[in-house]
Amino acid sequence: MxxxxxxxxxxxxxxxxxxxxxxxxxxxxxxLPFSQIVKVLEDEFLKGNNEKMIALKRLRELETILQN
Structure with a gap:
């Protein structure tokens, strides 16, 4: 709570x-309505996941650069 x-x-x-x-x-x-609270939490979760995916993509790009 x-x-x-x-x-x-x-x-x-x-x-x-x-x-x-x-x-x-x-x-x-x-x-606030329950649906609005869920929407805010969902947006925060997705934003955090998108940032992690971008970081992983950068690591993969770095790996390919280092292999060449």
């Missing part, structure tokens, strides 16, 4: 069930 709260995607509120006894119960509510 912490990463979601840090991004502002979740609101948290605490309520005590019994006055003065026990731990408060925490309720969470999304501030």
């Amino acid at each position: 912490r990463p979601l709260r840090e991004r502002g995607w979740v609101e948290e509120r605490s309520e005590k069930k019994n006055k003065g006894k026990g731990r408060p119960v925490k309720y969470y509510q999304l501030t």
